Amino acid sequence: MERVIDIQTDGVFLSVHRGFLIADLAGENFGRIALDDIGALIVHAHGVKWSNTVFTRMSERGVPVVICGSNHAPIACIWPLDGHHRQAARMRAQIAAPKPLTKQLWRQVVTAKIRMQAAVLQRYDVEAGGLLRLARTVRSGDPGNIEAQAARRYWKALFGPNFSRDQNADGINSLLNYGYTVLRALVSRAICAAGLHPTIGIFHANSANAFALSDDLMEPYRPLVDMLVRDLVDKGHDRVTPETKQQLASIGTLDLITEIGTSPLSIQTQRFVYSVVTSFEMKVPMLDLPDPSIIATSSVVEEVPHDALGT
Template identity: 30%
Template sequence: MTWRNVMIKDGDYLRLKLDNLEIEKGGQKFSIPLSDIATITLEGNILTLTTKLLAKLAQHNIAVIVCDNKYVPCGIFMGFGQYHRTAKRNLEQVAWSEKLRNEVWTEIIRQKLSNQRAVLIAHDADVERIDKLQELIEHIQLADATNREGHAAKVYFNSLYGMKFTREQDCLENGAMNYGYTIIRAYMARLVTSLGLIPTLGVFHRNEFNSFNLVDDLMEPFRPLMDWYILEKILPNYPKYLTWEARCKLIDFLNQPYFYRGKKTTIDLVMLDYVNSFIKVMKNENLSELTEITLGGIARCMRN
């Protein structure tokens, strides 16, 4: 089972050695079994790696996240076609009905907004704003035809960060969220491709220029969990800018404990179960099979 999310800063050289990732830095060498690795995040402008290693990473379904010179993730490398019945699953995915897609998207948005409301409650937002979010949840229509998600986003972020806050601002809060969402997106992309799904064919997102429409659909309920994690673990401890330690902490979100179905697990495994449950729903047309993602699942574990 993969469980490591590796971050490499200004390493000199990466190579494959006997099914291990070998990292050479400052004259020292470190080895990590590929079978342990889920994602690798690369920072720095002088790092070199071999095509032989890249091929092996793709075969192990390891997502490689590349950061720009401002340490912001800007690209993802991953394998394709590794699932043993990719063609069969692709045909199933293409055959999903529009009605079922709309029902699934409605449930995804309901979960996202419910988690946003839970974040507001956890951080003592105004009762009126919490009630407003509840009202928006109760009035979600099929496929969110009236865009309750968009209305909720304004209420949500203004409640957390002030009435003048927008997601376009250049600030620590947005920097942390953008970085954190990219980590979730990369891992979700890894799961989607490793389970034989077509990442471009979304449930709701259908942008012709987006290679990860389905990924962007499925990650929605996890965004508020990352928001809560940033409010709890990042902003209080790294109040000025996203340091190396803060970025490592954001990547470590995937390893955070989660209380799920009566037992303690981790976020990355919950994400895997979520994608598998989504596949079951789309095959069996039983919406109740979709895993319920809640803020309480992570908050309960991390506060105990």
């Protein structure tokens, strides 16, 4: 199983030797993991030193290297130039996707996200009828910004009337930031593996955002992060610690039940991104979106094995 590796210890030197990522601290071996077992590399610690080979070997495997700021949100990501063998053709289809198609894709993404949010609330016995009604009103391109209307109801219903989603805040917000960082890395890798370009989104179009497509396609899965954070908060963990990082970094291994069987989130995101490729190539929305029923059957990993290179 591919693992999310989080470097959170200051002063670590990262290098590659004989197919392994090696972490040294003060001249002593701190940890190691096979390169082929890495799904994403996330760096939070300050003062980390790198061998250039780390970046080349990660890029050769399509593994994103994510650099995070003090609020645990990503501020940079190293992306490989070489990708899928059909990358050029798929990127051309992505660029040429007609506006009506991308609007329909976005409608489906937003509708799926709101339904997943409703399922999260129902998991905690919170009334979710309002969200389900909103999900039925989403139109092509979401011109009414139903996504934002749903969010205003959702956050206060999930974390209490005094909660406000703020990326720069501590506590629950920092837990959400970290979980979304892991999710963004997983989706970004799936995008790279499918031969799409992360900058060309179906909705997000900020010229300064190099990962607009990643931000678009992670939307239906965000509520899974919210679920994990809520479970952590219910157990008394309301801030980012090494232990809560391990729990959130395990989201890629979260087993989800679908019509074709049970598979981890990391595999499901790959199927979803491939359905986006098919939609671009066929010029018809054919998204393989998550079923909200997976929320009821999902559970947080109680114990996550710890080693020096993270989860």
